[in-house]
Amino acid sequence: MSHYADNPDAIRALVQDKQVHRDVYTSPEIFRLEMKHIFANSWVFVGHESQTPNKGDYFATSIGDQPVIQVRHTNGDINVLLNRCPHKGTKIVIDRQGNTGKFFRCPYHAWSFKTDGCLLAIPLKKGYEGTGLEETQNGKGMKAVGAVQNYRGFIFARLADEGISFEEFFGESLSSFDNMVDRSPAGKLEIMGPPLRYMHKCNWKMLVENQTDTCHPMVAHESSAGTAVKLYEELGLPADAPKPPAMEIIAPFMSPYEMFEDMGIRTWPNGHGHTGVHHSIHSNYSAIPGYFEAMCETYGEEKAKQILGENRHNTVYFPNVMIKGPIQTLRLFIPLAADKTLVESYIYRLVDAPDELTARTAMYNRMINAPTSIVGHDDLEMYERAQEGLAVDGLEWVNIQRLYEDDEDFDTEAVENGTTERQMRNQFHAWVKFMTMDMDPKAAPAREAAE
Amino acid sequence: MTVTKDDLIDFIYEEVRMLDEGRYDEWLALWLPDGHYWMPLDYKQTDPLNVTSLMYEDIFMLKLRVERLNGARTFSQKPKSRCHHVIQRPFVDEMNAEAGTFVTTTFMHYVETRLDEQQLLALTARHEISLVDGKLRIANKRVDIVNCDAAFGNIQLLP
Numbered sequence: 142m143s144h145y146a147d148n149p150d151a152i153r154a155l156v157q158d159k160q161v162h163r164d165v166y167t168s169p170e171i172f173r174l175e176m177k178h179i180f181a182n183s184w185v186f187v188g189h190e191s192q193t194p195n196k197g198d199y200f201a202t203s204i205g206d207q208p209v210i211q212v213r214h215t216n217g218d219i220n221v222l223l224n225r226c227p228h229k230g231t232k233i234v235i236d237r238q239g240n241t242g243k244f245f246r247c248p249y250h251a252w253s254f255k256t257d258g259c260l261l262a263i264p265l266k267k268g269y270e271g272t273g274l275e276e277t278q279n280g281k282g283m284k285a286v287g288a289v290q291n292y293r294g295f296i297f298a299r300l301a302d303e304g305i306s307f308e309e310f311f312g313e314s315l316s317s318f319d320n321m322v323d324r325s326p327a328g329k330l331e332i333m334g335p336p337l338r339y340m341h342k343c344n345w346k347m348l349v350e351n352q353t354d355t356c357h358p359m360v361a362h363e364s365s366a367g368t369a370v371k372l373y374e375e376l377g378l379p380a381d382a383p384k385p386p387a388m389e390i391i392a393p394f395m396s397p398y399e400m401f402e403d404m405g406i407r408t409w410p411n412g413h414g415h416t417g418v419h420h421s422i423h424s425n426y427s428a429i430p431g432y433f434e435a436m437c438e439t440y441g442e443e444k445a446k447q448i449l450g451e452n453r454h455n456t457v458y459f460p461n462v463m464i465k466g467p468i469q470t471l472r473l474f475i476p477l478a479a480d481k482t483l484v485e486s487y488i489y490r491l492v493d494a495p496d497e498l499t500a501r502t503a504m505y506n507r508m509i510n511a512p513t514s515i516v517g518h519d520d521l522e523m524y525e526r527a528q529e530g531l532a533v534d535g536l537e538w539v540n541i542q543r544l545y546e547d548d549e550d551f552d553t554e555a556v557e558n559g560t561t562e563r564q565m566r567n568q569f570h571a572w573v574k575f576m577t578m579d580m581d582p583k584a585a586p587a588r589e590a591a592e
Numbered sequence: 593m594t595v596t597k598d599d600l601i602d603f604i605y606e607e608v609r610m611l612d613e614g615r616y617d618e619w620l621a622l623w624l625p626d627g628h629y630w631m632p633l634d635y636k637q638t639d640p641l642n643v644t645s646l647m648y649e650d651i652f653m654l655k656l657r658v659e660r661l662n663g664a665r666t667f668s669q670k671p672k673s674r675c676h677h678v679i680q681r682p683f684v685d686e687m688n689a690e691a692g693t694f695v696t697t698t699f700m701h702y703v704e705t706r707l708d709e710q711q712l713l714a715l716t717a718r719h720e721i722s723l724v725d726g727k728l729r730i731a732n733k734r735v736d737i738v739n740c741d742a743a744f745g746n747i748q749l750l751p
């Protein structure tokens with residue numbers, strides 16, 4: 142029977158100051174409620190505008206468990222529609238992407254819809270005359286999401302019709318998107334190829350938390366980063382010889398604790414935060430000829446230096462996206478079940494920057510984020526072991542108290558030691574907020590007195 | 593040495609046997625120093641550099657990959673994975689005896705297993721082979737997985 146539905150007190154009881162109950166990772170009921178509350182009330186990443194550059198271009202994806210279509214409308218705007226025919230439920234778009242022309246046409250009975258969702262035509266329409274179809278929700282057309290925002294090319298949507306505004310939801314955290322886009326001399330990014338798709342048998346939040354977990358790289362990734370350092374030393378190359386790319390990208394994972402402590406972590410309201418306030422594993426990449434000059438041309442030297450001097454490591458946007466500004470990567474943690482998550486890792490090209498930068502970004506993506514990655518292998522192993530280990534009864538809480546301080550206020554921005562778990566606590570603070578904001582205790586099913 | 597079609601076919605068979613038996617030092621010794629192992633992410637992908645691949649690895653990376661498998665703290669290899677190739681007779685697509693360069697295409701099924709899980713991948717391997725100092729060596733290898741765009745869990749050994 143249902144325990145958590147419309148029971149905000151029970152939800153709040155899962156998250157304490159320094160620990161969270163395992164049900165947040167393992168309960169199928171909690172998972173369903175996350176889809177209904179968190180993914181409906183937050184602003185969730187959909188796609189990049191360059192995936193649908195021309196009128197009629199579409200891209201099929203999902204927001205939580207809701208199938209959606211990002212489509213370029215006839216007026217040039219990007220709309221986000223729920224991917225089902227209002228007639229019988231058939232998914233309108235079956236392939237991942239394509240061009241639909243001026244309208245969508247359901248493959249089942251040929252109902253057609255404009256690219257803003259409005260019903261265009263129904264074959265043999267006289268069969269509906271006098272039946273009142275036009276007064277029904279189904280007769281209006283394809284359902285659109287509650288709200289859409291294009292932020293510098295990145296498309297976000299809120300499923301709920303009413304709710305928090307885009308600006309309030311993200312606030313100052315958008316500075317990480319700004320830095321990623323500003324790194325293009327044209328101020329513009331463009332998608333490069335399909336994403337890596339990596340299946341994880343664990344809860345989606347484990348992946349999100351890992352993005353700001355700075356105490357694991359030197360441990361979990363010793364087998365890859367540590368071995369890289371060892372192999373490189375065995376080569377005995379002169380110090381000024383160009384390093385193998387693996388060294389530049391993988392070896393920094395082996396940096397000592399002090400490096401991660403000093404890099405800093407910043408948290409913002411609504412569950413967003415990032416590692417690498419002062420420097421990061423991306424700080425010491427070799428310079429690409431011609432790039433700085435192109436940046437100076439656009440921004441002037443001072444501003445160019447400021448943009449390139451910002452080397453944020455991972456910026457996490459609640460609920461389920463992470464970006465790496467310095468290498469133009471976006472990872473989406475798509476929840477499929479309480480114990481199943483699909484990770485899609487996208488890369489973008491800096492328009493008007495040298496191709497070598499794109500090549501480095503693509504290299505990072507395959508070395509670190511692929512199902513074939515020797516770094517990814519050990520991460521996945523940790524998540525899946527955690528998912529299995531959480532079955533242990535009698536020890537039902539997960540610890541998140543590293544560098545905890547009394548009276549932490551997650552509604553204000555803060556910068557802390559880079560190994561704090563404050564960002565994990567920040568995410569759970571937001572988790573409770575968005576989980577309970579539209580719960581209705583009066584609608585709660587009757588509960589047994591024993592509970 | 594004159595390279596025959598059979599020499600090339602035997603070479604491919606021996607290579608997969610090394611991989612299945614975990615004889616990685618011998619396998620690495622087959623490679624020319626500037627070779628790349630490429631596993632595209634997209635069907636009929638043409639660019640290994642500016643879009644993502646599953647793998648595009650030079651010898652340093654391949655060495656690292658192989659060395660890691662035996663590390664004391666390689667957690668995803670406790671217990672170890674095992675693999676198994678079933679290959680069709682390789683097609684010899686190009687034979688340039690004068691230059692000592694050859695190209696083969698081989699269709700195969702690849703099974704990788706660990707713990708209670710086993711996955712099957714169907715793939716096409718394209719080998720560029722060179723004759724150097726009387727020995728056949730791998731100049732480049734491209735592995736196209738037939739469902740390359742599917743979502744995978746870990747693929748830890750070498751298809």
Ligand SMILES: [Fe+2]
Nearest residue numbers: 357358361520
């Ligand atoms: Fe990791």
